[in-house]
Amino acid sequence: MNIAIIFAAGIGQRLNNKEDDLPKQFLEIEGKPILIYTLEHFEKHDNIDKIYIATLDKYINYVYNLVQKFNIKKACSIVQGGACAMESIKNALDVASKENPSDSIVLIHDGVRPIINSRVIDDNIKSVIENGNAITAIPCCETIVESKNGKIAHHVPIRKETFKAQAPQSFRLQDVLNAHNEIENYDDIVDNCTLYTKLKKEVYLVEGNFGNIKITTPEDVYILKGILEYVKVKENKLV
Numbered sequence: 074m075n076i077a078i079i080f081a082a083g084i085g086q087r088l089n090n091k092e093d094d095l096p097k098q099f100l101e102i103e104g105k106p107i108l109i110y111t112l113e114h115f116e117k118h119d120n121i122d123k124i125y126i127a128t129l130d131k132y133i134n135y136v137y138n139l140v141q142k143f144n145i146k147k148a149c150s151i152v153q154g155g156a157c158a159m160e161s162i163k164n165a166l167d168v169a170s171k172e173n174p175s176d177s178i179v180l181i182h183d184g185v186r187p188i189i190n191s192r193v194i195d196d197n198i199k200s201v202i203e204n205g206n207a208i209t210a211i212p213c214c215e216t217i218v219e220s221k222n223g224k225i226a227h228h229v230p231i232r233k234e235t236f237k238a239q240a241p242q243s244f245r246l247q248d249v250l251n252a253h254n255e256i257e258n259y260d261d262i263v264d265n266c267t268l269y270t271k272l273k274k275e276v277y278l279v280e281g282n283f284g285n286i287k288i289t290t291p292e293d294v295y296i297l298k299g300i301l302e303y304v305k306v307k308e309n310k311l312v
Contacts, residue, residue: 077241080127082161098128098184102298125165127152130154170247178246197243206243209239
């Protein structure tokens with residue numbers, strides 16, 4: 074069983090959304106919410122069997138209506154999100170663990186990463202089968218600077234040894250659930266790659282794609298629109 078867990082419970086503070094605005098995952102681009110662009114990659118992929126979605130409690134019915142409207146048939150459960158992304162993921166994992174074999178492969182993905190491709194999904198599944206997990210990543214193209222106070226550069230890693238983690242981040246269902254249960258809180262843990270490394274577990278990288286951006290700022294929305302337009306033009310040329 075190959076399962077996608079999509080966490081989409083953020084409120085979009087860095088996108089300058091007002092309190093009464095829809096969260097960024099529901100922002101429509103060319104008549105389709107960002108979340109739906111994300112879900113469609115997993116819906117259309119032959120090797121994905123189920124999709125679990127974690128979202129804000131007050132938007133559960135809203136997401137339900139979206140998956141009905143856009144025919145996301147693999148969406149089997151919409152669960153309540155938590156106070157942070159990791160809590161949302163844990164909630165979805167808990168539900169999935171009650172309904173699926175413990176050795177199922179779970180691909181954990183941001184609801185606001187709408188530009189991935191089937192090769193990335195395939196490579197994640199293959200890496201979990203071969204290595205036990207998969208962290209989608211791309212090489213860093215700019216110098217990474219570590220700073221403890223945001224004012225002084227305390228360390229500059231060698232660029233060729235640095236990578237930017239993306240999503241999906243994929244695991245065996247019981248393994249990643251056990252990892253979540255091993256820690257007391259999610260302080261300074263921003264994703265499952267961080268969780269695994271904090272627990273001194275090996276993680277295996279798979280090559281991502283540079284268009285696989287996370288929609289966080291208003292500038293990211295403009296980039297997304299440009300990528301979607303490029304894809305549309307490219308597809309039209311192939312027809």
